[in-house]
Amino acid sequence: MAATATELFDMILVLQHYPDILDQMLCNIDLQFIGKDGNVDSIKEKSLPRYQLEFLCLLGAPIVFPVCTFFLKNPLLRRMAIKGDLILKHRNFGIRAQRTITDRVYNSSRHLLYLCYGTGVNPRPHIEALMQMMEIEFSYNALLTDHASDINEPHFPMFKSLFNNEAGPPVEITFGQN
Numbered sequence: 001m002a003a004t005a006t007e008l009f010d011m012i013l014v015l016q017h018y019p020d021i022l023d024q025m026l027c028n029i030d031l032q033f034i035g036k037d038g039n040v041d042s043i044k045e046k047s048l049p050r051y052q053l054e055f056l057c058l059l060g061a062p063i064v065f066p067v068c069t070f071f072l073k074n075p076l077l078r079r080m081a082i083k084g085d086l087i088l089k090h091r092n093f094g095i096r097a098q099r100t101i102t103d104r105v106y107n108s109s110r111h112l113l114y115l116c117y118g119t120g121v122n123p124r125p126h127i128e129a130l131m132q133m134m135e136i137e138f139s140y141n142a143l144l145t146d147h148a149s150d151i152n153e154p155h156f157p158m159f160k161s162l163f164n165n166e167a168g169p170p171v172e173i174t175f176g177q178n
Contacts, residue, residue: 005058019119067111
């Protein structure tokens with residue numbers, strides 16, 4: 001099934017109404033990028049084409065789609081969703097970039113907590129796995145404290161700018177087995 005970043009995000013948002021499927025889909029969405037020739041482009045760590053990085057940057061965007069990171073099956077794609085724009089801008093990965101990455105993982109984790117709220121799905125193992133993969137640490141208890149204040153907000157920041165014109169090119173999405 002082909003989908004833009006916005007359509008993928010819409011599918012993920014609906015999952016909060018289907019907790020059993022939500023739990024199954026975490027780290028289980030496989031993306032395949034379709035090239036201009038109509039064939040599936042391979043995903044190689046050292047040479048992701050710009051259009052793949054740009055799509056992944058949309059999925060990891062701090063305000064728009066950050067929760068999508070937790071649904072990607074491929075660890076490389078998860079990493080690139082969080083730091084792909086830093087690679088595109090040719091930034092070195094010093095202390096400032098590492099802080100940006102930590103903030104993004106923290107923000108994405110808050111969004112996942114919000115998405116799982118009231119569903120019975122435990123997001124903690126997925127949050128801790130992403131922290132380990134990105135080689136960062138923050139307090140899970142601080143995250144829970146922020147989450148408690150998030151759910152008391154009348155309009156959680158997750159929903160402030162969902163629909164923009166940066167939907168990106170369609171990608172092929174498959175749903176695999178955990």
